[in-house]
Amino acid sequence: MGSNRRKLIENVKGLSEGVLSKAVDFTLVSIYFGLESSLGGYTKVGYAGEKAISDLESFNYSTLKNSIHYLRSRGLVQVAKERSLLPKITDQGKRRLKSVLPEYDDKRVWDGRIYLVTYDIPRTKNTQRNVFRGYIKKIGCGSLQYSVWITPYNPKKLIKEFVDRYNFNGELILISSLGMDGTIGNLNLRELMDKVYNLTDLNGRYSMFINSLRMGIFKSKDQIVFSFLSILKDDPQVPFKLLPDRWVGDKAFTFYKDVVK
Numbered sequence: 001m002g003s004n005r006r007k008l009i010e011n012v013k014g015l016s017e018g019v020l021s022k023a024v025d026f027t028l029v030s031i032y033f034g035l036e037s038s039l040g041g042y043t044k045v046g047y048a049g050e051k052a053i054s055d056l057e058s059f060n061y062s063t064l065k066n067s068i069h070y071l072r073s074r075g076l077v078q079v080a081k082e083r084s085l086l087p088k089i090t091d092q093g094k095r096r097l098k099s100v101l102p103e104y105d106d107k108r109v110w111d112g113r114i115y116l117v118t119y120d121i122p123r124t125k126n127t128q129r130n131v132f133r134g135y136i137k138k139i140g141c142g143s144l145q146y147s148v149w150i151t152p153y154n155p156k157k158l159i160k161e162f163v164d165r166y167n168f169n170g171e172l173i174l175i176s177s178l179g180m181d182g183t184i185g186n187l188n189l190r191e192l193m194d195k196v197y198n199l200t201d202l203n204g205r206y207s208m209f210i211n212s213l214r215m216g217i218f219k220s221k222d223q224i225v226f227s228f229l230s231i232l233k234d235d236p237q238v239p240f241k242l243l244p245d246r247w248v249g250d251k252a253f254t255f256y257k258d259v260v261k
Contacts, residue, residue, distance in 0.1 A: 024067040071093065074092075108240055115152070115177045117149040118147060120172040140153060152193065190242050202235060205234075206248045207248050
C-alpha cells in the first residue's frame with residue numbers, strides 16, 4: 001500500500017472515530033463531495049451505495065453495502081431514476097451532514113474574556129462526573145488541570161441547560177472569567193490557549209496540509225477533503241486574537257474551499 005493511500009486511510013479512520021462515527025455518515029459525505037475514489041472511481045456511480053468507498057480497508061464492505069439503503073429508508077437521500085446517477089441528498093440529509101461535519105468558523109465572535117469551568121463532583125458519582133466532563137469537552141472546553149477546564153467562549157448558557165436537563169443542580173460547578181490582560185501563572189492568554197489546545201502542533205498540521213497541496217502529494221479530491229477535515233475536527237477554533245504567531249489555519253481553509261467549491 002502506497003504512503004498516500006495509507007495516509008488517506010489514516011485520515012478516514014480519524015474521522016470515523018470522531019466526526020464520522022458511522023459508515024452511513026461517511027457514505028453521505030462521500031456523496032455530498034462527489035469523492036471519486038471513495039465512490040469506487042465513478043463520476044456517475046452505477047452501484048451507488050453498493051460500490052461506495054468499498055475500496056477503503058478501514059470499512060467493512062457489508063456495512064457499506066447497507067448504508068445507502070439506510071440513507072434511503074431515513075429519507076436522507078433520493079435515488080435517481082437512472083441507477084447510473086449518484087443519489088441526491090435531501091434537505092433532511094443536509095441537516096444530518098451539518099451535524100456530523102466540522103464547520104470552519106471564519107468570524108469567531110468573542111467577548112474578550114476567557115472562562116474557567118471548575119467542578120467538585122464526588123468520586124461516588126463517577127458516572128455523573130464523566131458525563132459532565134465529556135459534555136464540557138464536547139462544547140469546546142480544554143483541560144487546564146484536573147477538574148479545571150478553560151474556554152474562550154462563554155459556556156454559561158450551555159452548561160446551565162445541561163445542568164437543568166440532567167439534574168446536576170446539587171453539584172458544585174463554578175464558572176469564572178478573565179479579561180484579555182489576565183494571566184494564569186506565568187502564562188498570558190495566548191500562551192495559555194496554545195498550551196491547553198496544542199495550537200502549535202495543530203498549526204504544524206495545517207502547514208503540512210498546505211505543503212502537500214503545493215507539492216502535488218494529494219492525488220485525488222477525497223485525499224484533500226479528508227486530510228483537511230481530519231485537522232479541522234481537532235481545531236478548537238479559538239478567537240483569531242488568541243492564535244499563535246504565523247497561524248496558517250485560515251490559509252489552509254482558503255485552499256480547501258478552492259478545492260470543494
